[in-house]
Amino acid sequence: MHDFSRRNFLKVAGITSAAAFTGIGCATNGMRGADKAHVVVVGGGSGGATAAKYIKQFSPGMRVTLIEPNATYYTCYGSNWVIGGFAGMDDIAQGYDTLRDEYDIEIVQDRVTAVDASARSVRLEGGDSISYDKLVMSPGIDFRYDDMPGISESDADRIPHAWKAGSQTELLRSQLRDMPNGGVFVMVAPPNPFRCPPGPYERVSLVAHYFKQEKPRSKIIVLDPKDNFSKQGLFEEGWAEHYGDMIEWRAGSAGGRAEEIDVGNMTVLADSGFERVRADVLNFIPPQRAGQIAHDVGLTNDEGWVPVDQLTFKSEMDDNIYVLGDASVAGAMPKSGHSANNQGKIVAAAIVRELSGHDPINPSSANTCYSLVTPEYAISVAAVYQYKDGAQAGVEGAGGVSPSGASSSFRRREAGYTRAWYDGITHDIWG
Amino acid sequence: MKKSHLYLVGFVASLAMAGTATQAIADDEITRGQLMAASCKACHNAAGADQGVTDLTRLPAEVIASQMRAFRDGDRDATIMDRHAKGYTDEEIDAMAGYFSRF
Numbered sequence: 001m002h003d004f005s006r007r008n009f010l011k012v013a014g015i016t017s018a019a020a021f022t023g024i025g026c027a028t029n030g031m032r033g034a035d036k037a038h039v040v041v042v043g044g045g046s047g048g049a050t051a052a053k054y055i056k057q058f059s060p061g062m063r064v065t066l067i068e069p070n071a072t073y074y075t076c077y078g079s080n081w082v083i084g085g086f087a088g089m090d091d092i093a094q095g096y097d098t099l100r101d102e103y104d105i106e107i108v109q110d111r112v113t114a115v116d117a118s119a120r121s122v123r124l125e126g127g128d129s130i131s132y133d134k135l136v137m138s139p140g141i142d143f144r145y146d147d148m149p150g151i152s153e154s155d156a157d158r159i160p161h162a163w164k165a166g167s168q169t170e171l172l173r174s175q176l177r178d179m180p181n182g183g184v185f186v187m188v189a190p191p192n193p194f195r196c197p198p199g200p201y202e203r204v205s206l207v208a209h210y211f212k213q214e215k216p217r218s219k220i221i222v223l224d225p226k227d228n229f230s231k232q233g234l235f236e237e238g239w240a241e242h243y244g245d246m247i248e249w250r251a252g253s254a255g256g257r258a259e260e261i262d263v264g265n266m267t268v269l270a271d272s273g274f275e276r277v278r279a280d281v282l283n284f285i286p287p288q289r290a291g292q293i294a295h296d297v298g299l300t301n302d303e304g305w306v307p308v309d310q311l312t313f314k315s316e317m318d319d320n321i322y323v324l325g326d327a328s329v330a331g332a333m334p335k336s337g338h339s340a341n342n343q344g345k346i347v348a349a350a351i352v353r354e355l356s357g358h359d360p361i362n363p364s365s366a367n368t369c370y371s372l373v374t375p376e377y378a379i380s381v382a383a384v385y386q387y388k389d390g391a392q393a394g395v396e397g398a399g400g401v402s403p404s405g406a407s408s409s410f411r412r413r414e415a416g417y418t419r420a421w422y423d424g425i426t427h428d429i430w431g
Numbered sequence: 432m433k434k435s436h437l438y439l440v441g442f443v444a445s446l447a448m449a450g451t452a453t454q455a456i457a458d459d460e461i462t463r464g465q466l467m468a469a470s471c472k473a474c475h476n477a478a479g480a481d482q483g484v485t486d487l488t489r490l491p492a493e494v495i496a497s498q499m500r501a502f503r504d505g506d507r508d509a510t511i512m513d514r515h516a517k518g519y520t521d522e523e524i525d526a527m528a529g530y531f532s533r534f
Contacts, residue, residue: 057534342470345469349461356460358460358461364466365470366470366473366518368474368511368515380511384518384519397517398515398516398517399514399515399518414510416482417482420474420482421479423478424474424479425473426478427476428473428474
C-alpha cells in the first residue's frame with residue numbers, strides 16, 4: 001500500500017516541474033501536519049495566552065482555540081499596586097480582542113468541566129465539547145483551605161486571600177480603606193511552594209506605603225510558616241528605610257506559624273496556641289495546589305502539583321497534554337507570570353516541532369521579577385534557566401537579586417523598569 | 432522498470448534541489464536561538480520602548496550581540512541586564528541575536 005502510493009506520487013512528481021515538486025515535498029515533510037492540527041488551550045492567564053499566541057506566531061496555519069471563563073483577565077502582578085492605593089483595576093485588566101482579531105485565535109468564553117483524554121476532547125460548562133490534537137492546560141492555582149483549622153473557602157468574602165486578582169483584590173483594598181487609623185493589618189503568609197514568592201512581602205510593603213500616608217499609627221504583622229522568604233534582605237532594608245517598625249515579620253520558628261483562624265473574632269492563633277493575634281483587616285493567603293481541573297483530569301502528584309517533562313512541559317500522565325505555569329512542577333523556575341510566559345513559548349515550540357516531526361530542542365528561558373517597596377523604590381530578582389539532568393535549572397553565574405545598599409536612584413530606576421516590565425510582558429502575552 | 436527508475440532519479444534530483452531551495456521552509460523549524468529571542472521579548476518589545484527598555488525587534492543583530500557581551504562582561508552599566516547576560520555563551524548570544532528582526 002505504501003509502495004503503491006509512493007509510486008503514484010513519483011509518477012505525479014515526474015510530470016510536474018521541479019519547483020512545484022519542491023513545494024509539495026516541503027508541505028509533506030514539514031509544516032503540513034502542524035497546519036492541520038487543532039490545539040486547545042485551557043486558561044487565558046500568562047501561560048495559556050502566551051502559548052496560544054506563540055503557536056500562531058511559530059505556525060500561523062495551525063488552528064488554536066483558547067478557553068477562558070472571564071472576558072477580562074486581571075493580572076496578579078500589579079494587583080498589589082491596587083491594594084496599595086496607587087493604581088486602579090483598569091491598570092491590571094487584560095482582554096482577548098487582539099489574540100482573536102490579529103492572531104486568529106478562537107476565543108471561547110466558557111469553563112472546562114471535564115477532559116476526556118482518550119477521546120481527546122474537553123467538555124464545557126455551556127454544554128459543548130471541543131476536540132483537540134494537543135491540549136495545553138494553564139490552570140493556575142487553587143487553595144487548600146483544609147490545611148488551616150477554623151476557616152473555609154466561603155469565608156473569603158470576609159477574609160480575602162486576594163491571591164487571584166479581581167473582586168478579591170477590590171475587597172482587600174476596600175477593607176484597608178475602611179480600616180481606622182491605628183488598626184492592625186495581619187497577613188498569614190503561605191508555605192512553599194506558592195504563586196509569586198515575593199508577592200506577600202511586596203503586598204505588606206505597599207500596604208505600609210498606604211498606611212504611612214493615610215493611617216500612620218497603624219501596624220502590620222506578617223505571620224509566616226517559613227523562616228525566610230524571597231528577596232528577604234532587600235525587603236528588610238527597604239522596610240527599615242521607609243517604614244521604620246511598622247511591619248513586623250514573624251518567622252515560623254519564632255512564633256509565626258498560624259495554627260487556627262477564629263473567623264468570628266478575626267483572630268489568628270499562633271505559636272502553638274500561645275499567641276492570639278487580633279486583626280482589623282485579615283489577609284489569609286492559603287496553602288496552594290494546582291488548579292482544580294488538573295486534579296479532575298488526574299494530572300497531579302501527591303503534593304497537588306502537575307509533574308511534567310521539563311524539556312517540553314508535556315504531562316507525565318498523558319502524551320497529548322501539556323501543563324505549564326503555576327500548576328506545573330518546573331524545577332528551579334518559580335511560580336511567576338514571567339516563568340509562565342517563558343514556559344508558554346517552550347510549549348508552543350515543542351508542540352509545533354512535534355507536529356512537524358522534529359525532536360524537542362533544549363530550551364532556554366528566564367525569569368524577571370520586580371517588587372515595589374514603595375512606588376518609587378523597587379528591587380528585582382533575575383535568573384536564566386536551562387534543562388539539565390531532567391529539570392529546569394538555573395544557569396550558574398547568572399541571575400541573582402539587586403545589590404544591597406544601592407543608591408536611591410538605582411532603586412528608582414528599577415521602579416521605572418517595574419512599570420515597563422508590566423507593559424512589556426502584558427503586550428507580549430495579550431497585545 | 433526503466434521508466435520507474437527514471438522517475439526515481441527525478442525524485443532524488445528534486446530532493447537534492449529541495450535541500451537548497453527550501454531553506455526558507457527549514458527556517459520554519461523552531462530553533463533554540465529563536466526560542467531564546469522569544470524569551471527576551473517578554474520585556475523587549477514595542478510596549479516598553481518609551482520607558483527605557485529597548486525594543487530589540489528594531490535593532491540590528493550585531494548591535495544586540497555586542498551589547499549583550501558588554502552587559503555580560505561588565506563593560507556597560509546596568510540594573511538587571513548584567514545578571515541576565517551572564518546566563519549566555521557567545522554562541523548563544525549569536526544564535527539569538529539574528530531572530531529579533533523577524534518577530
